[in-house]
Every structure is written in structure tokens, then in C-alpha cells.
Amino acid sequence: MLRQVEGSRAVADAVARCRPQVIAAYPISPQTHIVEALSDLVRTGELAPCEYLMVESEFGALSACIGASAAGARAYTATASQGLLFMAEAIPNASGLGLPVVMTVANRAIGAPINIWNDHSDAMSQRDAGWIQLFAESNQEAVDLHVQAFVLAERLSLPVMVCMDGFVLTHAVEEVDVPEQDVVDSLLPPFVPRQVLDPAAPVTIGAMVGPEAFTEVKYLAAVQQLRALEEIPVVAEEFTRATGRTSGGLVSRYRTDDAETVVVAMGSVLGSVKDVVDELREDGVRIGAVTVTCFRPWPTDEVREALAGVERVIVLNRAFSVGSGTMLGQDVRLTLTTRAPSPATVPAPATVVHDVVAGLGGRPVTRDSIRALVAAVLGGEVDPDRLHFLDLDRSLLEGEDLTPAAKDAR
Amino acid sequence: MTEPELPFAITLGPGTSRADLTGSWRTERATYVTRQAPCGNACPAGEAVRDWLYDAEEGDAGYERAWRRIVEVNPFPAVMGRVCYHPCETSCNRGQLDESVGINSVERFLGDRALELGWPLPPVAAPSGRRVLVVGAGPAGLSAAYHLARLGHAVTVKEAEDRPGGMMRWGIPRYRLPRPVLDAEVQRILDLGVRLELGVRVDDLAATLAAEHFDAALVAIGAQIGKRAYIPAGSAAHVMDAVTVLHGLEAGERPLLGRRVAVYGGGNTAIDTARTARRLGAADALVVYRRTRDRMPAHESEVREAEEEGVRFRWLSTIGDVEEGAITVEQMELDDTGFPRPTGHTEVLAADSVVLALGQDSDLSLLAGLDQVDLRSGVVHTSPALMTGQPGVFAAGDVTTGERSVTVAIGHGRTAARHLDDWLSGLAPAPEPPAELAAFDMLNTWYYEDAPRSHRPRLELVRRQSTFEEVVEGLDADNALYEARRCMSCGTCFSCDNCVAVCPDNAVVSLGMPGSYAIDLDYCKGCGICVAECPCGAIEMVPEQI
Amino acid sequence: MTTDLKLYQIGTFAAGNRLLDPDERSVQADPGRANAITSGHRACQGCGEALGARFVLDAAIRAAGGDIVTANATGCLEVFSTPYPESAWQLAWVHSLFGNVAAVASGIAAALKAQGREHVRVVAQAGDGGTVDIGLGCLSGMFERNDDVLFVCYDNQGYMNTGVQRSGATPPAARTATTKPVGAEPGNVFGQGKDLPRIAMAHEIPYVATATVADLRDLERKVEKAMSMHGARYLHVLVPCPLGWASASQDTIRLARLATQSGLFPVFEAEHGVVTATTPIRQRVPVEDYLVLQGRFSHLFGEHGRPDVVARIQAGADHNIARYALAPDPEVVPHD
Known part of the structure; x- marks a missing residue:
């Protein structure tokens, strides 16, 4: 049933219908409306049986979820930005222990300088932590991804991070359909843990592993992560069958069939990107867009296939690795330069990747900016060897020493 | 959940560490021991x-x-x-x-x-066919008779007195040893089949052995002759010896000691005599002893009880002269070696009688016919096995050298009986293996309750x-x-379970029966905590052979 | 076999006592004890922590009828008990991180409640570093929320697993790898360190107690009492460390005993923030008796010793004795 609802509330309702048994969270903008709503649902008894732990930190929040999950409970938390960093030690621990915790990250910049607004720096910083990372393009997808996240997590015994843009999505009120309880129940059976703290069948969870087996443990983790690339489309298909709605998956393409230029991005910016694609298509520009929904594990084959034969790729990432490029851009570039599994999918040898960092710390990525970016790229004004900062306001930097720039220094 | 389903390496099955035999780290191992307790020793x-x-x-x-x-x-x-x-x-x-x-x-x-x-006492063994003579029904003789009878030998005890017990009867006053108690414990021995002949004095052991065909003999005749010291005494002076006084009392006589009694000597017999004198009505019982109190052979508790009863003591004094109604005592002093020497200072004290308690001698005439028995200094000398120079003739108790007490005599009786039995069997005396003594510093006394006696x-x-x-x-x-429960069980396990509890490696296992534990050497790392926390010193560390 | 007589030779000082009925003996004296941590672990010879953990968990298992799950912080206890491929644990056990064990335990307790399995009880355990330092945030949260967890700190007074560095629980003047006996104030500084039992009491949680491996019966009784209660409970157990204290392996229990008998480690219980019971000193000793057995204090003795520092440590012990009324006359210190 479609209703006008704030994204956070919609996500809270979706999470509640996934019947979490333990929720542990610490408030941080812009995640707060989600956990406030869940707190309400637990206190009123609408969400029961469920324990809500108001912990003393994000570190405590994820740690409590780790404990709860190890005890066989479905566990959920939500955070953002500094909070995600504050729980950083526990993030790879949850994945390393194979505990299917689901966490919402209401994406926000990380400081300093402190900034509460949206970008993807927080989630990008944890891309190597062994979690499945899904990025929602809209509030509807955020809702849908949470349901799928629990299914995936428990099937794979891996934690899943559902990323939704802070404020842009979390605080946006729009029409959203939250799947009904029976629909969610049909998709998400009760949690059957792979390992559980049970006095009747005691096991030691979290042993110390030395050089003799650590590599093998990590190899198995890598194998398990890659299984998600098979499972995510399956779950998305099941979801579509249950709801009639297409949501999730690994990668989605928008008007890429004959595209010479493709914009690759994650999250809510895709709405503007697609609008620009439509506008430019009307102008005769052969352009399309690719949405990366699953950033981790990285869907190499799907991205390669989506970009096959494309002359140029513009990667828009709301985060970057200082001193290098964007994380998304690096993965795209790598995908396009490695060997393909079959000759049919070999990309045109000279696909040019323009790596663009955009929308940091809440700066809007407008259609005008995107259009201008595409025009600049097509006009050869953007050096593909340099990281491009979209909408850099040079007037603010007057008087700052900007030399040596990275390329000039070479 | 079965193990193969567990995530590799990060999740492990329970208790699997037992595959790791950490006992290999050890350089010393814990071992249970039994040490000799000081009391028994x-x-x-x-x-x-x-x-x-x-x-x-x-x-x-x-x-x-x-x-x-x-x-x-x-x-x-x-x-x-x-x-x-x-x-x-x-x-x-x-x-x-x-x-x-x-x-x-x-x-x-x-x-x-x-x-x-x-x-009842334990039953006797099957008859050995051997006949053993025990001369004297005192503590040594009766103790030996008991053990010999249990070993199956036919034992005859010949006693010169008309009642058995020896010094237990004739030397120790009733207020210390009521006679029904003595009689009952003696009777229990006789009930085992020991033959007791009363009023039979053996004058010539060799002749008796030959006449009655004994295979071996034990001389346990004690020492009942009071030593006499030369003390100048007037004709009216009333001087007696303690053995005679105590014996007479037991025989039903009432010795005439008078109101003021001086007892000369510092042993237990002196104290017994003084305390007896008080009971017989002496207003003043004085013990005169030539050394100091701490050098007195008498047991401290006897002295204390005597004092409580009003017995007086005069230390560092000798009796130099006895007249009717008076004695002259001389003050002594100790020389550098602790030996008393006269000072020349004398004092006259009132005394109606003087009882000499200066020790006892034995009447060894029964051994006169046995030339090989060494009787120097008026005592019977024996081998460590208590056999005299005459094969098959043993001696025990006060008649031999060494300390004289009922306890020593009882021990002698048992020792003599054991060796006599060995001799009859043609066995060499078996030496007892020395056992390490459980010293106080081997104990961990923290664990004992505070328990005043x-x-x-x-x-x-x-x-x-x-x-x-x-x-x-x-x-x-x-x-x-x-x-009984104040006993600390020095040197032997008393099942406190501390060792089982304090092992960080669970390497001490309880075998079920109280006090039966084992060290699991697969896991004992040799830390020594069990030794340190054993209250009674019943575990020790021994080096591993590496 | 037994009588009404009150004195039983060793009474309840030792683990067992043949003169007591089996159910009056300690859990450790029970041949059927759980052995929550079993043989083959890699703890050093004479490890107090291995001992303390077994004492506590076996008692907790008995008290809970076997329904125990445990969360363990990073540290010696975790490392020596679970090196792949072998685990010494015979109960349900999880290790996550160094500083989060209280939160992990809270999560487990919450899970059990949501699952309707509240008969299963949760014990969290950590060393002093994981408790008073890096773990204090999560622990304070667990206390403040009154989560149904028994948190046990095995206090060996330093970061032993990483090579004996100073923790917030390291005593004054002690030598560690980061407080060497050099300079004018050799060893650890005075006037610092965290008295976590008192910090716990400030949260007014249902139960706080201290204990040592030297008094098994007291420790077991406190575990049993803690397990009879719900909500946040804290047990602080002194566990000497032969490695970190540079003491003889056989002296582990002796040192714990001397720590209590000198007054340096007060043994008490508190409920809802109020001290309800203390264990009086039985055989009072000067702090020297305790210090001199430990290499970490060896710079205080001998030719270049520091009697002034020893006197300051004694003053600390006297302060404890007065604060908890551990001895009839706290001013009088016996000297051998």
C-alpha cells in the first residue's frame, strides 16, 4: 500500500516487518528517525518480541548485535558517518564471525571538518570489511533492500549494510509501499543460525587463528562473499515475484543499449542522472546510466557487461580515496582493464574512464551540473587521468596555495 | 549441530584442547608422598x-x-x-x-x-608350636606377650608379684591410673590365651628355660629396687625409698610418713610420692632437687598438678643430713656445664620423714647363669633387636638401657616380640625404611581452622x-x-580436595575413593601450586628426567 | 559420617573435606564439576586466570543448572584457550573484541529474552585491561541499563598478553614494560588506577563483589549469589600472574592470599551501591610479605631498596583496612 511517508519511517516499518529480535543503536544524524521509529514500535509492543538496547556508543551497538546474532537472534542496527567509524573495529568482526547482522547506514560525510550531510565517505571507508554493501537509489528501494538484506544475510551468514543517502532519502517524504507482513514473512523465514551459543550444544565462536590457517579462513570468506553475486539476483527475483516490483539486484542499466557514454553511480544521485540521460537522449547524445546497487561484493561481470562497447564512462562517486581516485571509479577502471571471461564481452579496448567526485558533504548534484559535466567530457575538457571534482568552487580557494597539483608534480 | 557444519577455524568444537598434551612443558612433576608425622615418629x-x-x-x-x-x-x-x-x-x-x-x-x-x-582385641594367629617365656608382667612383658600371642606363639608370663601390671600397678598411684582400667586392659590380653603365673619368681632363667622347654625368653622384670644414696642419718631418722612407699600403699599398707615429708629426687616417682604424701595427710610435702626446674626429669604437667595440690619444691638443693624431725639441705649452684656443685650454704628444715626417689635398679640375679649376657652398670645390654648376648634371650623395658617409662616399655615389648618372632623363624631383623619427616614448614597451615585445644x-x-x-x-x-579434628594430618593426604581444585590445568584427578588422586601427566605443567596449597605436605615436586 | 560438630579440621578453607557431606563441599571438589575450561590450554604454568575462570564458570554452571553462555574479551584468557584448531572451552563461548565484551553480553542477554530463553544466563569475562580500560565504556553501559549479565573481571593488574604493560589496574610502584623501575619514581606511578568495584557500585547495580583465587569457597558463594540475582552484576577476581608479576608459579594462590591479608586487596560485597559484607583479615601481614615475592617489586628491596615507597604502599593497605573495616585495629601492622 502506497503512502506518503518519510524515508526513515518507511525503512523502520520495513525493518519491523522483518521481525528483528534485538535492535541496538546509538543516535546519530541522519539515522535518528529510523531508530526513533523502531524504539516506538518496540515500546508500544507492535514489534514483539524484540529487545531494543539503547547503548552507549555505536561500538556498543554493533557489539550487542554481534552478541545477539551469535545467540541466534535476528539483529539490526543503524548508524552513519562518525558512528560507522566508531564501530569500525566491530564491523569486520561481525563479518569475520559470519553473523548476519543487518545495518542501515544513512550515508553522511566524515570529518573533519564535521559535516552532517550526505555523501558516501562513511560506507566507502568500510568497503573492505567483508560486509555486503547495497546502495538504495530511492526510498522505495531502501525499503525493499532492507527486506532483501535480511534474506541475504541469513542465507549467506554474512552481515549486510544497506546504504541510503542521509537526509536526501532518510528525511524525504514521498510515496512508498512497505511490503505487508505476510509478504515479508513469505520471503524471510525465521532465522536459523549457522552457529549459535547454545548450552546444550556448546561451541567456541571466535577462536584465534594463526598463520597456519588465517589465509584459508579469509579465502573462504572471499568465496562466501562471491556467493552473494549469485544469491542477490535470486533474492531480487523472489522479491519481484512476491511484490510485483523490481528492486535490488547487482547492477541496473538505463538506456545503455547503444550508449557511447555511460554514467556510473550509486544511490539517490541516479534520479538526476537518469533525468539528464533522458534530456541528452532527446538531444541525440548516445548516453546511458548504470546503477551499481551492490558495491560489495563487486559485480565485476555485470559491470563489464553493462559497459561493453562503451567509449567512455563517467563515474560519479560521492566519496574518494584521498591521494588516489574514487573507490567506485577504481573498481570500474579495474573491471574494464582485466580480462573478460569470454571474447563476446571484451570491451572496446579504448574505453575511457572519467573519475568524478561529486556531492561531498551534502553539496547537491544537480541536473545542470551533470549536464555540464557530460558536455565537458564530450568536449574533451576533462582530463581522464585526473580525478575531477564536480562543481569545485574555485572562488572559495582564492589565496590558497594550490601547487603543486598532482599531475604537475610528475 | 555437528562439527563439520561449523564455520572453518573461527568456530571450534568444545574441549578439543585435550589433544594438546601440555604436560610436555614440565620440568618437574607433582607426586603424592606419605611422610612420617612427628607424632608417630x-x-x-x-x-x-x-x-x-x-x-x-x-x-x-x-x-x-x-x-x-x-x-x-x-x-x-x-x-x-x-x-x-x-x-x-x-x-x-x-x-x-x-x-x-x-x-x-x-x-x-x-x-x-x-x-x-x-x-575385643584382634584374634591370634594359628599356633606356631613355639613356646615363649616372658619374665615379668609389667608393661614391657605384657605388651610382648600380646604380640607374641597374636603371632601364634604359646606365651607364659611368670610374675613375682601376686598381681600383674608391674610399675603400672606398683609405681603409678591410683589417682593417675585407676586399677579397674589397668585390670581390664590386662585381662583383655590374658583372654587371648596368654598364660599368666603369679607369685612365681624366676631366679635362674637358664634353669627355667631348660626345665620348661621354652624356645625363647624375654626378660622384662623392670627395676623396682630404689637406689640408695649415702646420706648421714641419725638412728631415729625416718628414711624410706619411694618405690617401697608406693608399693606398700598399693599392697594395702599405710606408710607412716608423718605430717612433714621431704622427697629427694626430681623424677616422676618423686612427684608421685609427694602427691601421694599429700593424699595420705601430710600437711607439708617438699620435693628437694639438686638442679633447676627446667632440668627436672619429671614431666611438667606432673609438676604443675603437684603444685596445684600444695606440693612445695626446693630447687638446687641436696639433702646433707637427716635427723629425727629435721633435714639439712645444702644450696647448690650450676657450673658452666650445668652440673650442680655445692656452695657450702646449708639450712635446716623440719621433716618427719625423707623419701628417696633417686631412681631404681633391677635385680638381675636371674641372669647370673647366662655368661654371655652383658650386665654392666646393672642393666641388660642388648642388640638393637633387643636380644641379649644369649641367643633367644631378649630383654625389654626398664631392665634395659635407655629411657624408662610405661610407653617405652610397651614399645620395647612390641619390638622385642617382633624380633623374637624373627629369631624363632630364623629371619634376620628387617630394617625399617627411613621415612622423611613432615616438618612444620612443609605444611600450609592457612587451611586449618583456628581451633584452641x-x-x-x-x-x-x-x-x-x-x-x-x-x-x-x-x-x-x-x-x-x-x-581429633585438630590433627593436621602432617605428611599424609586427608582428602581435602585442594589439589584437585587448585590445578590450573585440571591435571589432578579424583579417583573416586577419599584421598585417592592421580596426577595426569599428560597435562601437569609442573607449576607446583598443588604442592604449595596441600595443607598437610603430602605432595612434592620431583625433577623430570630430561 | 558427619555430626553437628562445628569444627571440621579444615572447615571450609580447603576445597573439599571428607568430613562434610558432598553437597557442602566446593564445586571444585565435585568430581562431576563442569571443567568449563579443560586441560590442554596454553596458559603459563601457575596461571591464576585459568584457575579463576574455571572456579567462576564451574560455579556459575552449577548455579544455572548448566544453562550458561559466555562472552570473552580479547586477552590472555581468550588467546591461551582458543588457538585453532583447539578450544579448551566446554561451554557455549564467544569472543568478539577486546573492548566490547560487555556489549556482546548485553546483546546475548537481549537475544535470550526476545527468544524466551531467559533461563539461559550470560557471563561476560575479561581481564583488567578489557574491563577497567578499553572495555569500560561498554561495561558502564551494561551497568547503567542493568542488563542481565554477570560480568567477571579477572584482574592480573596489567596487559600480560601483550608483554606486561601497565593498565589502569596496575598497582603503584609495580614494574611493567611501560613503567620500568627507573627514575625518581620507579615503577608505576602512585595515585592512579581505577577501582572498578567502586565504579560499579556507583552504578547502584544489584550486586558487586570482589574475590580472589585464594578463597575458593568465598568466590563460589559469590558466584552462586550473583547467579541467584538478575540484572547487572559485577565480580572482580584477583588472579596473580606468574609471568607479569615475576613470581614463582607455585605462589599464585599464596600471593592472592597475601594480597588480602595485607589489606591491599579488600574482599567485600555490595548490593545496590552499599557495602553489605566484608571478609575480615584472618592473619594480617605487612605489605612486604606480599611484595617481596614478586619480581615486579624487587626494586623496592635490597641494597638500593625504597622503604619510603613500601611505606606508601603500606599506607594504601591501611587505608583499605580502615575503609572496609577489615581488621580490628587498622593502625597496627604486625612485623615479623
Whole structure:
């Protein structure tokens, strides 16, 4: 049933219908409306049986979820930005222990300088932590991804991070359909843990592993992560069958069939990107867009296939690795330069990747900016060897020493 | 959940560490030991004191087991519980903690309980066909007779007096050893089949052995002849010897000691005589001794009880002259070696009689026909196995060299019996393996409860000065149990389970039965905590052969 | 076999006592004890923590009828018990991180409640570093929320697993790898360190207690009492470390005993923030008796010793004795 609802509330309702048994969270903008709503649902008894732990930190929040999950409970938390960093030690621990915790990250910049607004720096910083990372393009997808996240997590015994843009999505009120309880129940059976703290069948969870087996443990983790690339489309298909709605998956393409230029991005910016694609298509520009929904594990084959034969790729990432490029851009570039599994999918040898960092710390990525970016790229004004900062306001930097720039220094 | 389903390496099955035999780290291993307890080590009778206390600690059925352990070596627990000067208590490690365990009082409790409930002595072995003569029915003779009878030998005890007991009867006053107790414990021995001939003095042992075809003999005739010292005495002076006084009293005589009695000597007999004099009505009983109190051979408790009863003491004094109604004493002083020497200062004291308690000699005439027996200095010299120079003739008790006490005599009797049995069997005396002593510093006394000693009540003073009723009363059952449980079990396990508890490696396993533990060497890392925390010093570390 | 007599030779000082009925003996004296941590673990010889953990968990298992799950912080206890492929644990056990064990335990407790399995009880355990330092945030949260967890700190007074560095629980003057006996104030500084039992009491949680491996019966009784209660409970157990304290392996229990008998480690219980019971000193000793057995204090003795520092440590012990009324006359210190 479609209703006008704030994204956070919609996500809270979706999470509640996934019947979490333990929720542990610490408030941080812009995640707060989600956990406030869940707190309400637990206190009123609408969400029961469920324990809500108001912990003393994000570190405590994820740690409590780790404990709860190890005890066989479905566990959920939500955070953002500094909070995600504050729980950083526990993030790879949850994945390393194979505990299917689901966490919402209401994406926000990380400081300093402190900034509460949206970008993807927080989630990008944890891309190597062994979690499945899904990025929602809209509030509807955020809702849908949470349901799928629990299914995936428990099937794979891996934690899943559902990323939704802070404020842009979390605080946006729009029409959203939250799947009904029976629909969610049909998709998400009760949690059957792979390992559980049970006095009747005691096991030691979290042993110390030395050089003799650590590599093998990590190899198995890598194998398990890659299984998600098979499972995510399956779950998305099941979801579509249950709801009639297409949501999730690994990668989605928008008007890429004959595209010479493709914009690759994650999250809510895709709405503007697609609008620009439509506008430019009307102008005769052969352009399309690719949405990366699953950033981790990285869907190499799907991205390669989506970009096959494309002359140029513009990667828009709301985060970057200082001193290098964007994380998304690096993965795209790598995908396009490695060997393909079959000759049919070999990309045109000279696909040019323009790596663009955009929308940091809440700066809007407008259609005008995107259009201008595409025009600049097509006009050869953007050096593909340099990281491009979209909408850099040079007037603010007057008087700052900007030399040596990275390329000039070479 | 079965193990293969567990995530690889990060999740492990329970208790799998037992595959890792960490005992290989060890350079020393813990080992259970049994050390000799000081009490048993000190007991002249050879009682395994700690071990019978262990049984007594249980109370009820444990009492009989305790008593049976005692009578394995000593058939006189009730007597010993009264007259022994308990070197066990003197050496008791608990004395270094608070007060020694009242072992003697527990022994008496057990001895009395056995008499009360009629517990029989253990049965004798099948007849050996050998005949053994025991001369003298004192503690040494009767103890030997008991053990010889148990070994299956036909034992005849010949006793010159008309009643058995020796010094237990004729030397120790009734207020210390009531006669029904003595009679009952003697009778229990006779009930085993020991033949006792009373009023039979053996004058010529060689002749008796030949005439009556004994295979071996034990001379245990004691020492009943009071030593006489030369003291100038007037014709009217009333001088007696202590042995005669005490013997006469026991025989029903009433010695005429007068109101003021001086006893000369510092041994237990002197004290017995002075205390007896008080009971016989002497207003003043004075013990004159040539050395100081701390050098007195008499037992401290006897001296203390005597003082309580009004006996006076004059230390560092000798009696130089005795006249009617008066004695002259000379003040002594100790020289550098602690030996008393005269000072020349004299004093005249009033005394109606003087009793000499200067020690006793034996009448060794029965051995005159046996040339190979060494009788120098008026005592019988023996081998360590208590055999005299005459093969098959053994000697025990006061007649031999060494300390003279009932306890020593009882121990002698047992030792002599064992060696006599070996001799009859043609066996060489088996040396006893030396055992390490459980010293106080081997104990961890933290674990023992704070437990002050329960002293035996004593007969009220006024009655002690006028009657021969027993002075020291027995413990009641609760106090006896309490006292037994003060035992620290030095040198042997008493099942406290500490070792099982304190091992960080779970390498001490309880085998089920109390006190039966084993070190699991697969896992013992040799840390030594079990040794340090064993209350009683029953575990030690021994180096591994590496 | 037994009688009403009050004195039992060793009474309840030792683990067992043949004169007591089996159910009156300690859990450790029970041949059927759980052995929550079993043989083959890699703890050093004479490890107090291995001992303390077994004492505590076996008692907790008995008290809970076997329904125990445990969360363990990073540290010696975790490392020596679970090196792949072998685990010494025989109960349900999880290790996550160094500083989060209280939160992990809270999560487990919450899970059990949501699952309707509240008969299963949760014990969290950590060393002093994981408790008073890096773990304090999560622990304070667990206390403040009154989560149904028994948190046990095995206090060996330093970061032993990483090579004996100073923790917030390291005593004054002690030598560690980061507080060497050099300079004018050798060893650890005075006036610092966290008294976590008192911090716990400030949260007014249902139960706080201290104990040592030297008094098994007391420790087991406190575990049993803690397990009879719900909500946040804290047990602080002193566990000497032969490695970090540079003491003889056989002295582990002796040192714990001397720590209590000198007054340096007060043994008490508190409920809802109020001290309800203390264990009086039985055989009072000067702090020297305790210090001199430990290499970490060896710079205080000998030719270049520091009697002034020893006197300051004694003053600390006296302060404890007065604060908790551990001895009849706290001013009088016996000297051998």
C-alpha cells in the first residue's frame, strides 16, 4: 500500500516487518528517525518480541548485535558517518564471525571538518570489511533492500549494510509501499543460525587463528562473499515475484543499449542522472546510466557487461580515496582493464574512464551540473587521468596555495 | 549441530584442547608422598598416631577403627591415655600453630570407649608350636606377650608379684591410673590365651628355660629396687625409698610418713610420692632437687598438678643430713656445664620423714647363669633387636638401657616380640625404611581452622589433696572428636580436595575413593601450586628426567 | 559420617573435606564439576586466570543448572584457550573484541529474552585491561541499563598478553614494560588506577563483589549469589600472574592470599551501591610479605631498596583496612 511517508519511517516499518529480535543503536544524524521509529514500535509492543538496547556508543551497538546474532537472534542496527567509524573495529568482526547482522547506514560525510550531510565517505571507508554493501537509489528501494538484506544475510551468514543517502532519502517524504507482513514473512523465514551459543550444544565462536590457517579462513570468506553475486539476483527475483516490483539486484542499466557514454553511480544521485540521460537522449547524445546497487561484493561481470562497447564512462562517486581516485571509479577502471571471461564481452579496448567526485558533504548534484559535466567530457575538457571534482568552487580557494597539483608534480 | 557444519577455524568444537598434551612443558612433576608425622615418629610405643586420629576424626564407627589401629601396636590405650607423657604432643606440629593436639586425651577416650563397649582385641594367629617365656608382667612383658600371642606363639608370663601390671600397678598411684582400667586392659590380653603365673619368681632363667622347654625368653622384670644414696642419718631418722612407699600403699599398707615429708629426687616417682604424701595427710610435702626446674626429669604437667595440690619444691638443693624431725639441705649452684656443685650454704628444715626417689635398679640375679649376657652398670645390654648376648634371650623395658617409662616399655615389648618372632623363624631383623619427616614448614597451615585445644577437666582441688580418685577426667565425645579434628594430618593426604581444585590445568584427578588422586601427566605443567596449597605436605615436586 | 560438630579440621578453607557431606563441599571438589575450561590450554604454568575462570564458570554452571553462555574479551584468557584448531572451552563461548565484551553480553542477554530463553544466563569475562580500560565504556553501559549479565573481571593488574604493560589496574610502584623501575619514581606511578568495584557500585547495580583465587569457597558463594540475582552484576577476581608479576608459579594462590591479608586487596560485597559484607583479615601481614615475592617489586628491596615507597604502599593497605573495616585495629601492622 502506497503512502506518503518519510524515508526513515518507511525503512523502520520495513525493518519491523522483518521481525528483528534485538535492535541496538546509538543516535546519530541522519539515522535518528529510523531508530526513533523502531524504539516506538518496540515500546508500544507492535514489534514483539524484540529487545531494543539503547547503548552507549555505536561500538556498543554493533557489539550487542554481534552478541545477539551469535545467540541466534535476528539483529539490526543503524548508524552513519562518525558512528560507522566508531564501530569500525566491530564491523569486520561481525563479518569475520559470519553473523548476519543487518545495518542501515544513512550515508553522511566524515570529518573533519564535521559535516552532517550526505555523501558516501562513511560506507566507502568500510568497503573492505567483508560486509555486503547495497546502495538504495530511492526510498522505495531502501525499503525493499532492507527486506532483501535480511534474506541475504541469513542465507549467506554474512552481515549486510544497506546504504541510503542521509537526509536526501532518510528525511524525504514521498510515496512508498512497505511490503505487508505476510509478504515479508513469505520471503524471510525465521532465522536459523549457522552457529549459535547454545548450552546444550556448546561451541567456541571466535577462536584465534594463526598463520597456519588465517589465509584459508579469509579465502573462504572471499568465496562466501562471491556467493552473494549469485544469491542477490535470486533474492531480487523472489522479491519481484512476491511484490510485483523490481528492486535490488547487482547492477541496473538505463538506456545503455547503444550508449557511447555511460554514467556510473550509486544511490539517490541516479534520479538526476537518469533525468539528464533522458534530456541528452532527446538531444541525440548516445548516453546511458548504470546503477551499481551492490558495491560489495563487486559485480565485476555485470559491470563489464553493462559497459561493453562503451567509449567512455563517467563515474560519479560521492566519496574518494584521498591521494588516489574514487573507490567506485577504481573498481570500474579495474573491471574494464582485466580480462573478460569470454571474447563476446571484451570491451572496446579504448574505453575511457572519467573519475568524478561529486556531492561531498551534502553539496547537491544537480541536473545542470551533470549536464555540464557530460558536455565537458564530450568536449574533451576533462582530463581522464585526473580525478575531477564536480562543481569545485574555485572562488572559495582564492589565496590558497594550490601547487603543486598532482599531475604537475610528475 | 555437528562439527563439520561449523564455520572453518573461527568456530571450534568444545574441549578439543585435550589433544594438546601440555604436560610436555614440565620440568618437574607433582607426586603424592606419605611422610612420617612427628607424632608417630616420637611415639616410643610406635603408634601411628596421625593415622588413628584420621579414623577418630570421623567419630562414631571411626572410633573403633581408630582404636583398632592403636591396638595393632599397643594393647593398653586406656592406660596409655592416662600415664603416657605423650612425646607425640611435644613434637606435634600444631604446637607451632596454636597448641598441640591433645592426642593423649583422645587415646584415653578411645581406650575407655573400648572398655565400655567391650571391643575385643584382634584374634591370634594359628599356633606356631613355639613356646615363649616372658619374665615379668609389667608393661614391657605384657605388651610382648600380646604380640607374641597374636603371632601364634604359646606365651607364659611368670610374675613375682601376686598381681600383674608391674610399675603400672606398683609405681603409678591410683589417682593417675585407676586399677579397674589397668585390670581390664590386662585381662583383655590374658583372654587371648596368654598364660599368666603369679607369685612365681624366676631366679635362674637358664634353669627355667631348660626345665620348661621354652624356645625363647624375654626378660622384662623392670627395676623396682630404689637406689640408695649415702646420706648421714641419725638412728631415729625416718628414711624410706619411694618405690617401697608406693608399693606398700598399693599392697594395702599405710606408710607412716608423718605430717612433714621431704622427697629427694626430681623424677616422676618423686612427684608421685609427694602427691601421694599429700593424699595420705601430710600437711607439708617438699620435693628437694639438686638442679633447676627446667632440668627436672619429671614431666611438667606432673609438676604443675603437684603444685596445684600444695606440693612445695626446693630447687638446687641436696639433702646433707637427716635427723629425727629435721633435714639439712645444702644450696647448690650450676657450673658452666650445668652440673650442680655445692656452695657450702646449708639450712635446716623440719621433716618427719625423707623419701628417696633417686631412681631404681633391677635385680638381675636371674641372669647370673647366662655368661654371655652383658650386665654392666646393672642393666641388660642388648642388640638393637633387643636380644641379649644369649641367643633367644631378649630383654625389654626398664631392665634395659635407655629411657624408662610405661610407653617405652610397651614399645620395647612390641619390638622385642617382633624380633623374637624373627629369631624363632630364623629371619634376620628387617630394617625399617627411613621415612622423611613432615616438618612444620612443609605444611600450609592457612587451611586449618583456628581451633584452641580442649583441655581435660581435672578433679576439683580439695578432693585431689585427700583422695586417690582419678585427677584427670576424660573428654566427652564431642570434645574428643573436636580434639581429633585438630590433627593436621602432617605428611599424609586427608582428602581435602585442594589439589584437585587448585590445578590450573585440571591435571589432578579424583579417583573416586577419599584421598585417592592421580596426577595426569599428560597435562601437569609442573607449576607446583598443588604442592604449595596441600595443607598437610603430602605432595612434592620431583625433577623430570630430561 | 558427619555430626553437628562445628569444627571440621579444615572447615571450609580447603576445597573439599571428607568430613562434610558432598553437597557442602566446593564445586571444585565435585568430581562431576563442569571443567568449563579443560586441560590442554596454553596458559603459563601457575596461571591464576585459568584457575579463576574455571572456579567462576564451574560455579556459575552449577548455579544455572548448566544453562550458561559466555562472552570473552580479547586477552590472555581468550588467546591461551582458543588457538585453532583447539578450544579448551566446554561451554557455549564467544569472543568478539577486546573492548566490547560487555556489549556482546548485553546483546546475548537481549537475544535470550526476545527468544524466551531467559533461563539461559550470560557471563561476560575479561581481564583488567578489557574491563577497567578499553572495555569500560561498554561495561558502564551494561551497568547503567542493568542488563542481565554477570560480568567477571579477572584482574592480573596489567596487559600480560601483550608483554606486561601497565593498565589502569596496575598497582603503584609495580614494574611493567611501560613503567620500568627507573627514575625518581620507579615503577608505576602512585595515585592512579581505577577501582572498578567502586565504579560499579556507583552504578547502584544489584550486586558487586570482589574475590580472589585464594578463597575458593568465598568466590563460589559469590558466584552462586550473583547467579541467584538478575540484572547487572559485577565480580572482580584477583588472579596473580606468574609471568607479569615475576613470581614463582607455585605462589599464585599464596600471593592472592597475601594480597588480602595485607589489606591491599579488600574482599567485600555490595548490593545496590552499599557495602553489605566484608571478609575480615584472618592473619594480617605487612605489605612486604606480599611484595617481596614478586619480581615486579624487587626494586623496592635490597641494597638500593625504597622503604619510603613500601611505606606508601603500606599506607594504601591501611587505608583499605580502615575503609572496609577489615581488621580490628587498622593502625597496627604486625612485623615479623
